[in-house]
Amino acid sequence: PASRSSVIIVGAGISGICAAKVLAENGVEDILILEATDRIGGRIRKEAFGGVSVELGAGWIVGVGGKVPNPVWELAAKSSLRTCFxxxxxxxxxxxxxxxxxxxxxxxxxxxxxxxxxxxxxxxxxxxxxxxxxxxxxxxxxxxxxxxxxxxxxxxxxDFEMPEVQPISTFLDYGEREFLVADERGYEDLLYKMAQDFLFTSEGKILDSRLQLNKVVREIQHSRSGVTITTEDGCVYDANYAILSVSIGVLQSDLISFRPSMPRWKMEAIEKLDxxxxxxxxxxxxxxxxxxxxxxxxxxxxxxxxxxxxxxxxxxxxxxxxxxxxxxxxxxxxxxxxxxxxxxxxxxxxxxxxxxxxxxxxxxxxxxVPRWWNNRFQRGSYSNYPAIINHQVVQSIKAPVGRIFFTGEHTSERFNGYVHGGYLAGLDTSKALLEEMRKEKERNSQNQSFL
Ligand code: FAD
Missing domain, CATH: 3.90.660.10 (Polyamine Oxidase; Chain A, domain 2)
Known part of the structure; x- marks a missing residue:
């Protein structure tokens, strides 16, 4: 491989883009985003149908009108996204x-x-x-x-939300109102706006070599010194760290193999989510x-x-x-x-x-007819925590394994299954990684001073 990045982010859905943005804004500029499809957005996806723009994935901004503003609602306001109650x-x-x-x-x-x-x-x-x-x-x-x-x-x-039966963190924190996105630019416009803040764009197109589309990650090798990622087209990329934002369905499938394989506590936690x-x-x-x-x-x-x-x-x-x-x-x-x-x-x-x-x-x-289940880059629509799940399982889902960090809606304990869950997970994971990078630097400089 020609060069080594600080961090490779696998997946350009809202969690991956958000994580990349936070890293870039905190001085980690040599990032690389590898996305399997030909677009950013993941499960936020519009398509032209019957003369309008319809949302195949996320359609609503859920959790509006409460005391705390929903961060996605704020992004939508910034984009002046058209919505209806x-x-x-x-x-x-x-x-x-x-x-x-x-x-x-x-x-x-x-x-x-x-x-x-x-x-x-x-x-x-x-x-x-x-x-x-x-x-x-x-x-x-x-x-x-x-x-x-x-x-x-x-x-x-x-099969939908059931706030009458069980309190839902989203409603408790952000309010109970839901707004349907009805904008020709699509829900995904929020992601493009975020990407524009740190990737080079021209005439609405992202033209930045730090975002690589059509790159299907198939193997992640990891050791104490770094990660090496191989894509389906045979390219190999080296980095100090990786952030993996693929869905829980993809993690449960065999699309990506790990060397060495994931520890048992990790696999068991991943299998527990529906x-x-x-x-x-x-x-x-x-x-x-x-x-x-x-x-x-x-x-x-x-x-x-x-x-x-x-x-x-x-x-x-x-x-x-x-x-x-x-x-x-x-x-x-x-x-x-x-x-x-x-x-x-x-x-x-x-x-x-x-x-x-x-x-x-x-x-x-x-x-x-969207096909989220048969899509090998999704394998389902969103994660669902079984009614009774202990806190430890969620911790294991998001815990890093060596130099591999995990993000995505499924890692959000309070807001899994939602766009804001993905967004907040991206924030969380990138902050945890920045902290880890700071510690590593400190360790390295201590070692140097011993020499
Ligand atoms: P994703 O958006 O899935 O991003 C992961 C990315 O990784 C994808 O772009 C994928 O292509 C890529 N990838 C996968 N495998 C690889 C690989 N091997 N190599 C490289 N890249 C890879 N939420 C709401 O808030 N409101 C709603 O109304 C709502 N409705 C929904 C309806 C449907 C039908 C669906 C599917 C979801 C809905 N959601 C809704 C949930 C919301 O869309 C998700 O929680 C959120 O978009 C997930 O973001 P993410 O970044 O975690 O994952």
Whole structure:
């Protein structure tokens, strides 16, 4: 290799870019960012669809309006990113059955309350079992929802955020409001703005050799004296330190091999985190046939199969006249549609819409199905800490191994799974590395003075 960098950052998502920026601003200029794809942004990604810009990954700035400002909300303000307020809570009053009838709001509210109570009860039992170590309680299965409406509510409660059941640090710290990003420049504009602060750009393009795109890291060798990184195209890079920002799904896969291999405590911690798959399917129509008044942005389809095209949103608030619907699938259903042709998915979605709105609605003219699970640079959408996870596991996830430091949303104990989690993780990791570099310098100068 021609030269040796101080730090190589693997991955140019928000955590990697943020970490690189902090290092550069603190005098560590000889950094190198290696990114597998042809762009920065990672899971923050817009795509042109149906005449507007849609967000395949992160869509909301979650946690706004509290006492402490959300750092991502502040970045968005600096970028004057266009956003619109989203209120999920009404979704429960727009639940359709298969014959297109909306469940009466009283019934929906009752079912919702019952589901919340039972989820709280389950969680309490689980925590009790965990504390007492008496796992015989596990023998009692929690009551499982059976009717379509109960299944739909269960899906909303468990596959999305559930602040009614468990306090969510994001809401506690930053507030409970959520804003949908609806800007042609995309959510990713925040990353470009950050990158511009420390990388050379011209006419909106990053032209800085410290960012290398299409570089798939396959091997990391590490020793007491440094790290050597090999990419899929056979290039080799040396550095004093590495920061690894790839997702938890990638860490669980065999994309990157380590020499020597990661210690057992590290591997075990990585295996403990769950990977969520979250898929927003976009559908474009010639005209709209769904209600658009106040409190109608979100609606729910109740089917006897849990999570089957359950959660819907229209994009009229974000982009009036765009005639776009979004349906969200998760986990098993996400994986299923990722593995089938999009025409099949379109057919299924149209059947569901005809159940809700009748046979006369027009066919969608276009469909967009993101594939976060099958993407070997992602392997899922975001990390999920199991309801009961001890603090030690999180510490092990983020602890450095020799000269390899770890960052990414999954290393954020309070905000994992969110954009601000990735951002704050980048800050945290770069600060820890700067401290380590300072100590190393001190050790070296002490050794020198002994000589
Ligand atoms: P990433 O963005 O994944 O960055 C890691 C980078 O590493 C990627 O660019 C990847 O290409 C690269 N990489 C991987 N392997 C290699 C390799 N071997 N060599 C080199 N580079 C590699 N958050 C919110 O706050 N609000 C939301 O509404 C929201 N919705 C979401 C919806 C979806 C569908 C998804 C997928 C995520 C959503 N999130 C949301 C979560 C949010 O997007 C992430 O938490 C955040 O963007 C993660 O940033 P990161 O830097 O940790 O990881």
């Amino acid at each position: 989203s209120d999920y809570s009404n979704a429960r009053y727009n639940i359709y059955d298969r014959s297109g009838k909306i469940f009466p709001s009283g019934l929906a509210a009752d079912s919702y309350k019952k589901a919340v109570d039972s989820a709280i009860e389950n969680l309490r039992n689980q925590q009790e079992t965990d504390r007492s170590g008496d796992f015989s309680r596990d023998a009692e299965p929690p009551s499982t929802p059976k009717t379509p409406i109960d299944l739909a509510i269960d899906f909303i409660l468990h 990977v969520m798959v979250y898929t927003k399917i976009f559908l474009k129509f010639p005209y709209k046939f769904w209600p658009c008044g106040p409190e109608k942005e979100f609606f729910i389809y109740a089917h006897e199969r849990r999570g089957y095209y359950t959660f819907w949103q229209h994009m009229e608030n974000a982009y009036p006249g765009s005639n776009i619907l979004v349906v969200t699938l998760t986990n098993g259903e996400s994986k299923r549609v990722e593995n089938q042709p999009d025409e099949e998915t379109l057919k299924e979605a149209m059947e569901v819409l005809r159940d809700m709105f009748g046979p006369d609605i027009p066919n969608a003219t276009d469909i967009l």
